[in-house]
Amino acid sequence: MAIVQVPPDQIYSTTLADIQPGRYVCKDVHAAGQDAVRLKRLGVCQGRTIELLGRGDPMILKIGTSRVGLSRQLAKLVLVDPASVSPLNPESAPVSVPASAL
Amino acid sequence: MPGSDATATKPVVLLVGNPNVGKTSLFNALAGMRAKTANYPGITVDLRKAMIDVAAVDRDARCQATSQIELVDLPGLYSMETASPEEEVAARSIRGEFQGELSRLPDAVVVVVDATNIARTLVLAGEILDRNLPTIVAVNLIDAAESSGTEIRFDELSEKLGCPVIPVSARKARGLGELREAIYELTKPAKPLLPIAREPCVAGCGGCPFAARFEWADGVAGASVRQTPGKGVKLEWLDRLLTSQGIGLVTLLGVMLSVFFLIFSLADLPMSAIEDGFGWAGRVIDNLLPTGPLSTVLWLPLATGISLSVFAVAYWLNETKWTRWSTSVAVLTSLVIGSLPLEDFRSLAIDGVVGGVAGVVVFLPQICILFFFITLLEDSGYMARGAFVMERLMRRVGLPGKAFVPMLSAHACAIPGIMAARTIETWRDRLVTILVLPLLTCSARLPVYVMVAALLFGDSPWKASLMFAGAYLLGLLAAFSTAFLLKKTVVPGEAAPLVLELPNYRMPSFRNAWFTTVERATVFLRGAGTTILLISVVLWALATYPKLPDDRTFSSDREQAQAALEYSFAGRCGQMVEPIFAPLGFDWKIDVGIITSFAAREVLVSTLSIVYGLGEDAAEEPAGLVETLRRQRRPDGTLVFSTATGLSLLVFFVLAMQCLPTQVVTKRETGSWRWAVFQFIYMTVLAYVAALIVYQSLSAAGYA
Numbered sequence: 067m068a069i070v071q072v073p074p075d076q077i078y079s080t081t082l083a084d085i086q087p088g089r090y091v092c093k094d095v096h097a098a099g100q101d102a103v104r105l106k107r108l109g110v111c112q113g114r115t116i117e118l119l120g121r122g123d124p125m126i127l128k129i130g131t132s133r134v135g136l137s138r139q140l141a142k143l144v145l146v147d148p149a150s151v152s153p154l155n156p157e158s159a160p161v162s163v164p165a166s167a168l
Numbered sequence: 169m170p171g172s173d174a175t176a177t178k179p180v181v182l183l184v185g186n187p188n189v190g191k192t193s194l195f196n197a198l199a200g201m202r203a204k205t206a207n208y209p210g211i212t213v214d215l216r217k218a219m220i221d222v223a224a225v226d227r228d229a230r231c232q233a234t235s236q237i238e239l240v241d242l243p244g245l246y247s248m249e250t251a252s253p254e255e256e257v258a259a260r261s262i263r264g265e266f267q268g269e270l271s272r273l274p275d276a277v278v279v280v281v282d283a284t285n286i287a288r289t290l291v292l293a294g295e296i297l298d299r300n301l302p303t304i305v306a307v308n309l310i311d312a313a314e315s316s317g318t319e320i321r322f323d324e325l326s327e328k329l330g331c332p333v334i335p336v337s338a339r340k341a342r343g344l345g346e347l348r349e350a351i352y353e354l355t356k357p358a359k360p361l362l363p364i365a366r367e368p369c370v371a372g373c374g375g376c377p378f379a380a381r382f383e384w385a386d387g388v389a390g391a392s393v394r395q396t397p398g399k400g401v402k403l404e405w406l407d408r409l410l411t412s413q414g415i416g417l418v419t420l421l422g423v424m425l426s427v428f429f430l431i432f433s434l435a436d437l438p439m440s441a442i443e444d445g446f447g448w449a450g451r452v453i454d455n456l457l458p459t460g461p462l463s464t465v466l467w468l469p470l471a472t473g474i475s476l477s478v479f480a481v482a483y484w485l486n487e488t489k490w491t492r493w494s495t496s497v498a499v500l501t502s503l504v505i506g507s508l509p510l511e512d513f514r515s516l517a518i519d520g521v522v523g524g525v526a527g528v529v530v531f532l533p534q535i536c537i538l539f540f541f542i543t544l545l546e547d548s549g550y551m552a553r554g555a556f557v558m559e560r561l562m563r564r565v566g567l568p569g570k571a572f573v574p575m576l577s578a579h580a581c582a583i584p585g586i587m588a589a590r591t592i593e594t595w596r597d598r599l600v601t602i603l604v605l606p607l608l609t610c611s612a613r614l615p616v617y618v619m620v621a622a623l624l625f626g627d628s629p630w631k632a633s634l635m636f637a638g639a640y641l642l643g644l645l646a647a648f649s650t651a652f653l654l655k656k657t658v659v660p661g662e663a664a665p666l667v668l669e670l671p672n673y674r675m676p677s678f679r680n681a682w683f684t685t686v687e688r689a690t691v692f693l694r695g696a697g698t699t700i701l702l703i704s705v706v707l708w709a710l711a712t713y714p715k716l717p718d719d720r721t722f723s724s725d726r727e728q729a730q731a732a733l734e735y736s737f738a739g740r741c742g743q744m745v746e747p748i749f750a751p752l753g754f755d756w757k758i759d760v761g762i763i764t765s766f767a768a769r770e771v772l773v774s775t776l777s778i779v780y781g782l783g784e785d786a787a788e789e790p791a792g793l794v795e796t797l798r799r800q801r802r803p804d805g806t807l808v809f810s811t812a813t814g815l816s817l818l819v820f821f822v823l824a825m826q827c828l829p830t831q832v833v834t835k836r837e838t839g840s841w842r843w844a845v846f847q848f849i850y851m852t853v854l855a856y857v858a859a860l861i862v863y864q865s866l867s868a869a870g871y872a
């Protein structure tokens with residue numbers, strides 16, 4: 067199982083796997099290959115607002131008007147910030163992990 | 169100018185859209201043909217095509233221009249970046265990468281979007297529009313959107329998208345005329361060859377292309393959709409219950425048990441009606457066939473003709489082409505059949521053909537009922553929740569949650585189960601599911617279970633039901649552990665982690681369920697029915713030839729039948745393999761049953777009743793058969809059907825692969841005989857070893 071280690075400079079962002087229900091903004095998706103495609107085309111991709119409806123494995127997300135079930139294993143690869151953080155000022159947000167960190 | 173394009177190939181129009189937006193429903197509404205429709209992402213796999221008339225809607229009907237187009241229903245697609253074999257099919261059709269008429273770019277694309285979920289379903293439309301194909305956006309499910317208070321400004325939407333936007337409702341047949349007209353306008357013969365100059369939907373610079381598309385779709389939808397607040401059903405509380413750990417699982421078990429209860433309680437009547445019907449047909453044929461001596465000159469062409477017409481019907485059902493090869497097979501076989509003695513012909517027609525076909529058709533009611541309820545459940549959106557709940561359990565053995573629908577179906581018959589496995593996206597997960605499905609107890613095993621239960625526990629109903637539950641559990645357990653092992657060895661890798669859209673709950677449509685049921689039943693009859701016909705004729709031949717020498721006389725017909733079977737190929741094979749099955753506690757007569765049931769397991773009961781000298785009819789009244797079986801003794805005086813032998817036989821039938829039609833379907837769905845052979849070998853070995861352990865340990869414990 068590909069567990070992504072979150073480097074210390076990423077401390078502001080948490081993954082979807084360890085947050086409370088609420089609204090979040092997706093910062094980055096660290097999945098690769100097919101998993102990345104499967105996540106992104108259902109709307110789990112950078113800059114989208116994601117609402118966590120129910121925790122658990124799998125968990126339930128609300129993305130736009132559709133609901134999506136997502137396994138914890140993939141949720142660990144999705145970095146999110148609370149929705150209140152202004153997405154208009156990307157400079158103040160931590161730099162995202164380069165792909166090589168995977 | 170009608171008719172001018174009659175000779176040219178017809179324009180090809182593709183129906184494209186996310187899973188579950190109603191493409192197939194729309195296709196059916198336009199084409200009047202019934203394809204599989206269901207509320208479960210990614211159901212359609214076969215491409216369905218139909219010629220339809222499209223026309224300009226004109227005030228004057230006399231000079232109304234019409235033309236024909238070929239409409240193709242594609243599998244659901246989330247994005248041109250694909251993640252499953254079916255999506256790949258859809259994406260490649262759009263890119264024109266197939267043979268035949270799909271080898272060039274489509275003449276037009278109808279992108280179907282869901283009016284209740286515009287923003288998400290428009291994402292794909294953006295991708296298609298960027299390919300600069302002639303595009304129409306059909307906004308389906310407007311009936312559902314209206315009743316939930318969603319207002320859509322279609323001209324606004326059309327302006328933003330730069331293409332025609334047609335509101336439709338496939339279920340209520342609304343907007344179909346306008347859609348036909350739009351297709352006509354886009355594909356009409358004298359189309360001006362203007363290059364399509366559209367603004368790209370997404371500026372092509374940096375960032376996640378998906379994110380940009382979603383943003384674009386959100387923008388478009390935001391500008392043209394208004395949601396009346398407070399209106400529409402909010403079913404989030406229901407979703408929370410149905411997907412929760414405890415209640416969700418209990419509900420799922422409840423739903424599954426009720427489906428089974430319905431299958432078995434509702435199917436009883438039609439099943440006995442079918443049995444009676446075939447029995448009656450057999451008698452009619454018996455009476456129709458002449459009894460006395462008949463001149464060969466007359467009989468040969470007649471019998472050959474009858475046989476040829478059976479072939480014709482089978483080929484037609486199975487869609488076999490009359491090639492040189494298949495024609496010579498039919499003609500030669502018919503000639504052989506024509507030259508059979510009259511009595512043999514009678515037995516072939518009644519026992520081989522009518523009996524064999526009856527053996528399959530009798531399962532049809534169960535399969536129809538299964539499909540009917542599964543389609544209703546899929547339509548309502550519940551099945552996605554079921555997959556969600558099962559994900560937690562199935563993952564442990566390396567299967568995805570989506571494997572639960574195939575597993576549910578396989579409890580009626582493995583064939584629809586294997587076909588339902590197409591909803592599983594990842595190839596390896598799908599393969600493992602297909603490989604283990606035939607271990608689940610299908611209804612063809614039930615006659616065998618019933619026989620063993622009556623044999624061993626006839627006096628104690630609760631022991632019998634315990635045995636039944638045990639057999640079901642054994643099948644489930646075997647399927648799960650095999651899946652686990654396969655995922656560790658032959659097809660390594662964990663199940664692809666779940667990302668599943670939970671579709672909105674919808675009112676299921678009985679019409680839709682009915683048409684799906686009819687279609688599935690036809691597929692089943694075509695595939696399984698014709699294969700079974702072939703098998704039953706071959707089996708009949710094996711059990712009939714060589715014939716007993718004429719000089720032997722018997723005191724009764726039964727004894728003669730018994731001796732004839734013993735003398736036949738099947739009987740000889742049974743005696744030959746006796747040493748192999750002896751450690752399982754089977755004598756050669758049971759072995760004959762095992763051999764004849766390799767193609768179709770339910771044959772065991774009728775074979776046993778012949779080998780033990782009861783004749784065909786006894787199989788219909790189990791009491792007689794069971795009494796006779798109970799009395800059988802081995803040469804050394806011990807009982808043949810001891811507890812050990814009975815349970816060993818049961819275990820063997822729970823686990824063994826004894827169904828040729830299933831193997832054919834496995835081959836078709838996996839694309840090679842390799843997996844069908846693998847399935848056959850592993851299941852047979854498993855069955856043998858398990859039955860061996862059961863017999864040996866029980867007889868060591870004194871139950872022999």
Ligand SMILES: Nc1nc2c(ncn2[C@@H]2O[C@H](COP(=O)(O)OP(=O)(O)OP(=O)(O)O)[C@@H](O)[C@H]2O)c(=O)[nH]1
Binds near residue numbers: 205211
């Ligand atoms: N209320 C309503 N329901 C509809 C309409 N069109 C389709 N449906 C329902 O939507 C569900 C999905 O329809 P399908 O036609 O199978 O959808 P599809 O796009 O072919 O789905 P896939 O083949 O899985 O990609 C079914 O339950 C239909 O009954 C409509 O106009 N109104």
Ligand SMILES: [Mg+2]
Binds near residue numbers: 192193205212241244
């Ligand atoms: Mg479809």
